[in-house]
Amino acid sequence: VPGSADLRDRLSGPVLEVAPRLLGAVLRHGDVAVRLTEVEAYDGADDPGSHAYRGRTDRNAVMFGPAGHLYVYFTYGMHHCCNVVTGEQGRASAVLLRAGEVVEGHETARARRGGARERDLARGPARLCQALAITREDDGADLSGASPQLVLPAEEPGTGAVQTGPRVGLRGAPERPWRFWLAGDPTVSAYRPARVLEERRQI
DNA sequence: AAACAGATCTACT
DNA sequence: GTAGATCTGTTTT
Numbered sequence: 090v091p092g093s094a095d096l097r098d099r100l101s102g103p104v105l106e107v108a109p110r111l112l113g114a115v116l117r118h119g120d121v122a123v124r125l126t127e128v129e130a131y132d133g134a135d136d137p138g139s140h141a142y143r144g145r146t147d148r149n150a151v152m153f154g155p156a157g158h159l160y161v162y163f164t165y166g167m168h169h170c171c172n173v174v175t176g177e178q179g180r181a182s183a184v185l186l187r188a189g190e191v192v193e194g195h196e197t198a199r200a201r202r203g204g205a206r207e208r209d210l211a212r213g214p215a216r217l218c219q220a221l222a223i224t225r226e227d228d229g230a231d232l233s234g235a236s237p238q239l240v241l242p243a244e245e246p247g248t249g250a251v252q253t254g255p256r257v258g259l260r261g262a263p264e265r266p267w268r269f270w271l272a273g274d275p276t277v278s279a280y281r282p283a284r285v286l287e288e289r290r291q292i
Numbered sequence: 293a294a295a296c297a298g299a300t301c302t303a304c305t
Numbered sequence: 306g307t308a309g310a311t312c313t314g315t316t317t318t
Binding site (some may be wrong): 100146147148162163164165166168221225279 | 308311312313314315316
Binding site for chain 2 (some may be wrong): 162164165166167168170181214215216257278
């Protein structure tokens with residue numbers, strides 16, 4: 090059984106190395122466990138797309154702490170999204186968990202998700218949090234504990250199994266291809282291309 | 293006081 | 306598969 094130092098060490102490298110390492114990892118919270126199939130890397134203060142870009146605030150404080158903890162934020166007035174803090178302390182890099190496959194606790198997850206189809210239970214960052222019942226109360230949680238718990242795969246996915254592309258929904262730096270997903274996995278979220286910043290015709 | 297952020301759902305083609 | 310409506314905690318002015 091890996092200790093907290095082991096998990097922290099494996100998450101302490103550059104975020105672009107760590108992010109694909111999370112594909113295939115299992116995140117468990119209570120009765121529900123999800124195998125991660127899609128993630129996005131955010132590189133701290135150097136990254137205009139990161140919540141840490143404009144420095145530390147009450148909301149993002151956890152990002153500036155040690156690797157291996159959960160950073161949970163609230164958005165759209167009703168959704169939560171969760172990230173795994175990576176890199177060295179103070180770096181504020183993190184990996185957003187965008188999608189996964191429920192591998193334990195299907196009944197509980199389906200009830201929380203309003204009876205959604207199997208592949209949609211954790212397909213999308215807010216759906217993943219809803220299936221796992223992760224909220225701001227879990228912000229800062231140590232993932233080496235029993236719950237929430239993150240178990241990294243024994244072997245990293247082969248390079249052929251991982252695809253990359255632009256991150257979703259960013260206004261700042263959409264051209265960094267820092268989204269990683271398992272090729273062909275049905276639980277990977279639908280890609281939404283960036284809206285063309287062209288003036289729309291007035292009615 | 294006001295602006296911002298952004299994922300999901302529904303309804304429809 | 307696509308288009309449009311939706312909301313409140315957080316941050317900035």
